[in-house]
Amino acid sequence: MTTEDVMVSWLAETQRSVNLANDQNEANRQIGELEDVKTGLEDLIRDFHELAESASVARTLGWEGWVPGQAILQDFDKAAKELDPRPLNRLVTALGGAGRDIRSGLIAAWNEHSRRQLGDVHELLILAATLSEVDGVADLSQRLKRNLLDLARTHQSIPSVRSVTGLANAEALLAELEKSLQPAEVRSFLSSVAHGGAPMDLLSEEVVTWLRSHDALGSFKIVARSPMEETSD
Numbered sequence: 761m762t763t764e765d766v767m768v769s770w771l772a773e774t775q776r777s778v779n780l781a782n783d784q785n786e787a788n789r790q791i792g793e794l795e796d797v798k799t800g801l802e803d804l805i806r807d808f809h810e811l812a813e814s815a816s817v818a819r820t821l822g823w824e825g826w827v828p829g830q831a832i833l834q835d836f837d838k839a840a841k842e843l844d845p846r847p848l849n850r851l852v853t854a855l856g857g858a859g860r861d862i863r864s865g866l867i868a869a870w871n872e873h874s875r876r877q878l879g880d881v882h883e884l885l886i887l888a889a890t891l892s893e894v895d896g897v898a899d900l901s902q903r904l905k906r907n908l909l910d911l912a913r914t915h916q917s918i919p920s921v922r923s924v925t926g927l928a929n930a931e932a933l934l935a936e937l938e939k940s941l942q943p944a945e946v947r948s949f950l951s952s953v954a955h956g957g958a959p960m961d962l963l964s965e966e967v968v969t970w971l972r973s974h975d976a977l978g979s980f981k982i983v984a985r986s987p988m989e990e991t992s993d
Contacts, residue, residue: 793845800852807859814866814918821919823869826862829854863918870919874911874927878934881912888937890953895975897940904933946970953980 819825832854838847878884888905891897907930914923941947949967952958960982971977 793849797845797848797852800856804852804855804859808855811859811862811866811918814920815862817919817921817924818866818869821869821873821924823866826858826865828858832858866918867916870917870923871915873919874915877927878911878930881908881915884908884930884934885912887951890950891937894979897937897974900933900937900940904930904937907933941970943970 815823815825832851835847835851835854838844839851874881885905885908888901888908891901892905894901907926911923911926911930914920914926917923938947941950943966945962945964945966949958949962949964952962968977971980
């Protein structure tokens with residue numbers, strides 16, 4: 761074997777070693793990417809499992825659901841067939857955005873359903889607080905107030921069986937309370953009181969009779985509005 765042959769053989773072996781090292785580095789890089797994607801997918805699976813449970817509830821409330829776009833479906837297909845991590849990375853990013861959109865849609869659908877069924881929770885809380893010390897309706901008003909406070913906390917959350925049950929309970933309590941606020945003039949008066957004050961013309965004889973029978977005349981007082989308040993109306 762000549763010196764020239766040895767040199768050629770050494771160069772070939774060196775090139776083979778360099779190629780193997782490059783291949784190993786590339787393999788390690790891709791494995792690292794796949795590990796990162798795997799972690800992201802595990803988080804997404806947990807999120808979508810929670811969203812799927814909520815969606816089954818929201819559909820009963822009229823939510824129309826979510827349909828994946830064509831790009832997501834294509835990347836799903838490519839990620840299942842190819843080793844190239846790019847489709848998988850795009851898929852994880854797209855699913856993360858879709859999850860946020862779905863969550864927002866579920867929360868919006870829940871709040872709309874709650875308002876449609878019960879009305880403004882904040883306003884009802886004021887009314888319940890106003891009646892919480894009135895004889896005959898105090899206990900019911902306090903129960904409604906507690907229920908409404910729990911319900912208000914769900915307005916930033918996706919719907920669940922528990923929140924739907926809480927809404928149904930609030931509806932039942934409100935209906936029971938409204939039966940106690942008869943005649944209609946009483947409801948109008950107390951609703952105005954709860955929203956900052958009732959005009960004198962709502963203090964009818966029937967309202968006074970109801971307040972007296974519930975030992976509630978002392979729970980309210982007449983306050984003159986300031987000129988500034990009158991101007992702002």
